Amino acid sequence: MSVKTICALIFWVSAFSCVAQAQDLDGCVALDEPLCVYTQNRDEKLQVRVLNNRAFDMTLWFDLKLVNMSVLASAPTVFVAKANSDTFYGEIGIVDKYQDSSYQYSYESLRGNALALHSEDALYQLPYKTGTTHYVSQSCSTLGSHKDKANRYAIDFAMRIGTPIMAARGGRVVDLYELSNSGGTSTLHYDKGNFVTIEHEDGTLGDYHHLKTMGVKVQIGDVVKAGQIIALSGNTGYSSGPHLHFSVLTTTKAKEHSSVLVNWKTARGVLSCPREGLALKSL
Numbered sequence: 001m002s003v004k005t006i007c008a009l010i011f012w013v014s015a016f017s018c019v020a021q022a023q024d025l026d027g028c029v030a031l032d033e034p035l036c037v038y039t040q041n042r043d044e045k046l047q048v049r050v051l052n053n054r055a056f057d058m059t060l061w062f063d064l065k066l067v068n069m070s071v072l073a074s075a076p077t078v079f080v081a082k083a084n085s086d087t088f089y090g091e092i093g094i095v096d097k098y099q100d101s102s103y104q105y106s107y108e109s110l111r112g113n114a115l116a117l118h119s120e121d122a123l124y125q126l127p128y129k130t131g132t133t134h135y136v137s138q139s140c141s142t143l144g145s146h147k148d149k150a151n152r153y154a155i156d157f158a159m160r161i162g163t164p165i166m167a168a169r170g171g172r173v174v175d176l177y178e179l180s181n182s183g184g185t186s187t188l189h190y191d192k193g194n195f196v197t198i199e200h201e202d203g204t205l206g207d208y209h210h211l212k213t214m215g216v217k218v219q220i221g222d223v224v225k226a227g228q229i230i231a232l233s234g235n236t237g238y239s240s241g242p243h244l245h246f247s248v249l250t251t252t253k254a255k256e257h258s259s260v261l262v263n264w265k266t267a268r269g270v271l272s273c274p275r276e277g278l279a280l281k282s283l
């Protein structure tokens, strides 16, 4: 049996631009902002810091423009702000104190760590109960709802609403949403999917989508092992029928999310892109 489902994930790229004077001490409107960049004066030098209050890493791409100022330390173009951190980004100083000086920075940001590399040795458990079987309803593809980079290597498993979802790989829960009760194939459903995101030890993100309303069984910050229940499946978001959409995402230096090939441990051996319609039993 082949059940055709369609789904897609939407992520964001946010851009921020700031023109600041050297006497500004703080570029953050509030220190509990999800992400902000701020400056501090230190011995006539200006220290630039990044405050990331999110539970997941963020990558920032900086564009720094200096007039009569120079970089004294660090200040890379691509910078990763670790989860829940207040991190030194760089330091700048005035070249000639008798001349006018100014600085300007702008940045774009995206969820995830662009310096992370997916471990090719990682072996993933099928994301449902040991001994149970589910059909692959959509696999790796260059067509349909899996054609874009973020979904290219995603796998859909058909299952009834309320099926327990297990972590395919261990890690830390960094993001989740469970309040949506809306699902369908209108573009209005793109951002209506419930989900859990687990950060793996290599910095990649495992995304479990279309979960049941109020069906998440973990909290942000929880450390989970492979095979541990994390949620109940559903049909929320952009979806034509009940299923789980699973993908492992990296954040690329091209400022986008890209899914990666996953090696699945199955009763049929190790499979990477199981064909659609294939019944897979979890070991």
Ligand SMILES: [Zn+2]
Binding pocket: 006, 007, 008, 138, 145, 146, 154, 155, 156, 244, 245, 246
């Ligand atoms: Zn899918």
